[in-house]
Amino acid sequence: MHKIVLLTGVFLLGMLNVCAQGQANNWYFGYGAGLNFSTGSPRALTDGSLYTLEGCATISDDDGNLLFYTDGITVYGANHSILTNGTGLFGNPSSTQSAIIIPQPDTPGIYYIFTVDTTTRQGETNEGVNYSIVDFTSDPAGVVREKNTPLLNYAAEKLSAVIKSCTDNSVWLVTLSSASGNQNFINTVYAFQLSSSGLDTTPVRSSAGFVVEDPRGNLKFSPDGTKLAIANASGGLFLADFDSESGTVTNTQRLNINSANYAAYGVEFSPNNRFLYSASSNNEDSRLGAGNHFSSLIxxxxEAADINASQVSLDESGYYRGSLQLGPDGKIYRALSLAYEEGLNSLGVIENPNALGTAANYNDQAIDLGTGVSYQGLPPFNQSLFNELDIIQNSISTTQLTLCDGENYVLGYEPVAGALYSWYKDGNLIAGETNNQLNISQPAGVSLPYTETYEFRLDPNDGSCEKVGVAEVTYYAYPAAATGLSLTQCEDAGTADGLSIFNLTQVQEELTGGDTDFTVSYHLNATDAATESNAIDPVGYENTNPTETVYARVTNPAGCSITVPIDLIVSSSAANTAVLEGCDLDDTGFAEFDLSQADAQVLDGVSGNYEIHYYPTEEAALLEDSALELPQLYTNQTAYNETVYARVENNNACFAISTVALILIPRPDFSLETEAIYCEASYPETQTYSPDYSDLDPSRIYTYEWFPEGQTTPYLETNLSGDHTLRVTDVNTGCFREATITIVEEQIPIIDNIEVTDATENNTATITLSGNGAYEVAIDDETGPYQDELFFDGLTPGFHTLYVRSKNACTAISQEFSIIGFSKYFTPNGDGYHDYWQVKGISAMVQPGTVIRIFNRYGKLLKELNPLGQGWDGTFSGTNLPADDYWFQVNLEDGRVFKSHFTLKR
Known part of the structure; x- marks a missing residue:
């Protein structure tokens, strides 16, 4: 036996393991997955920043407060942000155990992160096993220093740790070299010692006793540090002895896995160190999806004479490979996934890992991870954290025991030949208690709940380390018996049979006194409640007769229960139906309603003081589920017409349920042109503008109002330009719609200029107009054709009339213009056609001062014509001149001069 001079030293060392178990209270793993064990049973955490398929590590302080976690590359603090200098570590999320975090013994605030890469290549010293230090002494938020200090160039994906001995707080960090490394050191176990003085980088080497064919798979110590299990994915499962004093590994043996071709990946020991568990798989290609994998939990x-023959299969499933990890609650958790990148939102649990065979009770997919996703990895810890004796032995918890008021219990552990036993209560030695069992009971006069801590110390008295078991015992009072409980519910609408549906949980606070640690189940009779059998669903329970009693079983955390009857009463009272109308302001069929405006209608003629709550369905109103809370405005969920339900209550007892119709009235539907024309030529006469009312509901009454005129007619009569707004209002509902028409005054067009090109082979006219209207023009014919283009060509000599009219039929104007031109011939034979030759396009208003002279071919002046006269008749001094070509010269009044010839034909 190891002699310790100071008993307090022994006690403190024993308590180190007990208190330090809080270091494993928080787990982060997989894709956003996590667990918290602070309350005993694990609670899902979904606030993590970790996204890893395999490797991960987490550490908390001794009180269970999260400190930091990592995937082997990035370090995240308690606030889930990256620590200072916390990136670029040489681990790998695809490494089985990419990292493990170990506090430096007796050195508060200093933590070592050991990492191992997923692949190791000769000559690359920045891979393999490295360590970094997280320091909280210089920065309370934590800072990473001495990052990626190398320990071992070549290693398998395995890291585990255990305390050195019962007299030394030092910790062994153990890893395994892989066959891809230096041939002198392959298949070797390396043990590095971390003490209060720091890390000894000179390892203790031991032969692994086998060839590391595959670097993947867990490496785990038994909690007492005497055994080492090694999963060598393609090479089998191995068990070895470990001497924690020297750090050496001996007696390696291979364990068979009965299922053919199975590859070990996850391994873990039971808290009592007796049982080893292996999660193995068929090791199919990781790229294959779900349905191609198969796994076994063994x-x-x-302690069996033939360990290989002792194996018991606890589960055979279509899962991919997954890690195993002991939890602070003494249970073993199993990572679950269907394929390499196809995880699950749950973990499996070995509920009683200290039990033999199937009594270990594997519970598949027992832990709901919420939005978190499990893949292959779970965070490893110093296995000594879990080296405690189970002195409760109730298959529920190894460390926490709940008892009822006045209940006795026997704590203890199986006897060990020659061992010495001692018991402590709240840190104080219990004198005279030297047996392996201890009867405990609630102290007199204490207020409940009351908690006390018992510690059992077993000294094997054979030179090996002392073992410790701890039980935190809490006594709970029985629930206070609630009497005279009843639940009044309203009758189903449209029935008069005294039947309805109930939400029994409405009396839960009365049953528990508001204590959230109590649980309640509901039963049809007192016998079922007393035996906790045939529980009914409390929400939506349908009574079978108008007078009925159900029973509640109220249980405190220690399992102490009472049975309470609940009378179910159905109220046949009635309230009024109500109607709330609203306007469909945005033409979608949806709007906000103030449901409180229905209160007066619902309670009209109902005397008394009542509360009204509104629900989306009658069932919700009966069960008080999904209330439409006021004073928030409620938006209807069904377009235009919806029914909600008013629950009228008197002290939470249902008095009546009535309907509230929510009717959304469409706004008056009409159309109004956005723009119209008022003709300036009509002023001061008014013009009429009429909207299209064909879509108005003829069964409803409407009012009309025009702004700014104030007219109340369906149509508008005005001579004013600008914006004019029409409001059409439904008289019964007040719903209205507005539309605006912009009236533009169209001006009378002004002909600014008619620019002609005449006396040519192709006479043209170009028109210039003024005005804001849309105009069109025609030549010589008031009926058209009209054209938009203000240009004409091919005009004959003479006088023409330009017609300009509004496309909007506002106005029409005209103006005459002249095209100067000359005939090429004339025939003065008295037949009335072409009897005279004259310059065309001249009038008393157009070029009246023009001078016209006619010559024969020899240049003799024959005639000077009056430009306003009839023209030349082909005679000279009364005598007809012969047919011939004759010449002319025209001096226009505007200064232009034209000379040419024409033909006289006889």
Whole structure:
């Protein structure tokens, strides 16, 4: 036996393991997955920043407060942000155990992160096993220093740790070299010692006793540090002895896995160190999806004469490979996934890992991870954290015991030949208690709940380390018996049979006194409640007769229960139906309603003081589920017409349920042109503008109002330009719609200029107009054709009339213009056609001062014509001149001069 001079030293060392178990209270793993064990049973955490398929590590302080976690590359603090200098570590999320975090013994605030890469290549010293230090002494938020200090160039994906001995707080960090490394050091176990003085980088080497064919798979110590299990994914499962004093590994043996071709990946020991568990798989290609994988969960009894023959299969499933990890609650958790990148939102649990065979009770997919996703990895810890004796032995918890008021219990552990026993209560030695069992009971006069802590110390008295078991015992009072409980519900609408549906949980606060630690189940009769059998669903329970009693079983955390009857009463009272109308302001069929405006209608003629709550369905109103809370405005969920339900209550008892119709009235539907024309030529006469009312509901009454005129007619009569707004209002509902028409005054067009090009082969006219209207023009014919283009060509000599009219039929104007031109011939034979030759396009208003002279071919002046006269008749001094070509010269009044010839034909 190891002699310790100071008993307090022994006690403190024993308590180190007990208190330090809080270091494993928080887990972060997988894709956003996590667990918290602070309350005993694990609670899902979904606030993490970790996204890893395999490797991960987490550490908390001794009180269970999260400190930091990592995937082997990035370090995240308690606030889930990256620590200072916390990136670029040489681990790998695809490494089985990419990292493990170990506090430096007796050195508060200093933590070592050991990392191992997923692949190791000779000559690359920045891979393999490295360590970094997280320091909280210089920065309370934590800072990473001495990052990626190398320990071992070549290693398998395995890291585990255990305390050195019961007299030394030093910790062994153990890893395994892989066959891809230096041939002198392959298949070797390396043990590095971390003490209060720091890390000894000179390892203790031991032969692994086998060839590391595959670097993947867990490496785990038994909690007492005497055994080492190594999963070598393609090479099998191995068990070895470990001497925690020297750090050496001996007696390696291979364990068979009965299922053919199975590859070990996850391994873990039971808290009592007796059983080894292995999670193995068929090791199919990781790229294959779900349905191509198969896995096995096996227990080995390490106390059996033939360990291989002792294996018991606890589960055979279509899962991919996954890690195993002991939890602070003494249970073993199993990572679950269907394929390499196809995870699950749950973990499996070995509920009683200290039990032999199937009594270990594997519970598949027992832990709901919420939005978190499990893949292959779970965070490893110093296995000594879990080296405690189970002195409760109730298959519920190894450390926490709940008892009822006045209940007795026997704590203890199986006897060990030659061992010495001692018991402590709240840190004080219990004198005279030297047996392996202890009867405990609630102290007199204490207020409940009351908690006390018992510690059992077993000294094997054979030179090995002392073992410790701890039980935190809490006594709970029985629930206070609630009497005279009843639940009044309203009758189903449209029935008069005294039947309805109930939400029994409405009396839960009365049953528990508001204590959230109490649980309640509901039963049809007192016998079922007393035996906790045939529980009914409390929400939506349908009574079978108008007078009925159900029973509640109220249980405190220690399992102490009472049975309470609940009378179910159905109210046949009635309230009024109500109608709330609203306007469909945005033409979608949806709007906000103030449901409180229905209160007066619902309670009209109902005397008394009542509360009204509104619900989306009658069932919701009966069960008080999904209330439409006021004073928030409620938006209807069904377009235009919807029914909600008013629950009228008197002291939470349902008095009546009535309907509230929510009717959304469409706004008056009409159309109004956005723009119209008023003709300036009509002023001061008014013009009429009429909207299209064909879509108005003829069964409803409407009012009309025009702004700014103030007219109340369906149509508008005005001579004013600008914006004019029409409001059409439904008289019964007040719903209205507005539309605006912009009236533009169209001006009378002004002909600014008619620019002609005449006396040519192709006479043209170009028109210039003024005005804001849309105009069109025609030549010589008031009926058209009209054209938009203000240009004409091919005009004959003479006088023409330009017609300009509004396309909007506002106005029409005209103006005459002249095209100067000359005939090429004339025939003065008295037949009335072409009897005279004259310059065309001249009038008393157009070029009246023009001078016209006619010559024969020899240049003799024959005639000077009056430009306003009839023209030349082909005679000279009364005598007809012969047919011939004659010449002319025209001096226009505007200064232009034209000379040419024409033909006289006889």
């Amino acid at each position: 227990q080995y009894d390490l």
